[in-house]
Amino acid sequence: MQQETGQSRTSEILGNLPTILGLIGMVIITSLYFMEPPWPPASMLRNATTLSLPWPVIVVSLLLIRKNIKNLTIGGSGMLYSVILLAGAIGMILLYFVNGIGDATLSGLYNNITIVGEMAVTSAIAISVFSPIIRVYRAKTWTMAFLIGLSILAFMTYTPIGQMLWPPIPVLGDWIQSYISGASDSAFWCSTYIGAVALIVRMTLLKEKLRP
């Protein structure tokens, strides 16, 4: 019986080894917040894990390239997108190998291509202030209707309209922002952090394994 228990405990530890190692690493790294001066092994472990983060990006980027090559070979939908993506990726990689990250063409292309996307999204957001909000925001419940009312009050508080209509409007808006919104913001973060601590407790009990 004892042997069986011992075996099951061993298999439990081995089966949860990634979680256990992760928890030990977490405790070591957390010590940086509670210990002065920083413990060198903790700093080293934090830096090592942080520096390892780009590697999965490389793996997933390669998978992304493979996906678009596959799409081109089978003639799937969105072929033009695949061509642009692959041409862009190969071009950028070649430029990188020619002159490194400091290459003027590479950085120029990177920044300008990013700007195109940023501009598109920013424009969409700018338009959303007027157009989609009117269509998307739906007062389906009394709570939503109340929140839309508060949004209008906030809009009037932080634009000259409120002051022009009736001077107490911005005063009321400021009061709600300072006290009601401030208190609810604190409550939101308190509950989130309690949830985070509970998550760690479940991990120490080996109940959150990140394994499907």
Place this chain on the structure above:
Amino acid sequence: MGYQLVNMDILVVLVGCFILLWICAYVLRGVKLRTIPTVEASLEAVRVCAEKGTPLLFDSGWTGANFWGHSTGLTTLCFVPSTLELLKAITTDAGRLGVRVITGTTESVYALMSKDYMQAGFTIGGHPEMFNPDDINFYPDNTALILNDIEYIRRYHIGAAVMVGGHNQTSNVVIYEALATEGAMLVAGEIWDNDNSMAVLCADYLSFAEENIAIAAYLSPDPVPKAVLAGEDFIKAFLIGYVLLGGVLYAAGVLK
């Protein structure tokens, strides 16, 4: 070299919460939890897509990304187990009902993990052949995520979307708008309160950060995670009492 403990007050609170929740894990076993709307609504979203004959969009946004190295940014990491378990639950039902699931994330590790969970979900659902790795999309930034989401919504006439994770409060409204114009059902559970301010006005079902972190425990058949979940209420009750008492004492002039 002499080491010194600092931030002792935070350490005491952390250890206190930890011990209390650990005790609750044993004492509160068998407790019955209330329903988390996001989970039930997400499974309903699968059924909606089955009826409409369209794919489902599961977008976890910035989940798993460590922003700024700051605590508010790190909260995205707390969403990882929950969103992945939700993805598995969704793909399990999607497998049974023949619904395609398209996902998008801005975190490379999360994208790799999504593959395992989707594969497991479709297998449990009895249709492992439905798993398509090309339906897991990785985007290098938020801009790419938004543009591609909108492209998917338009191209496939997405019937329902589950957006549980982090989306910038100003940009998520662009995705919500695309979904609304397609008449899609929207289930949202954003990380940060300012994101949720948009979601609360647009989504058909909404849950807040703490509920989203709890999804994995809620879906688990194990009674221990559920007991820990219930234990959180003691800390919240203590905090509410503490704030109320402080307010009364302050108003009475005892505290200054």
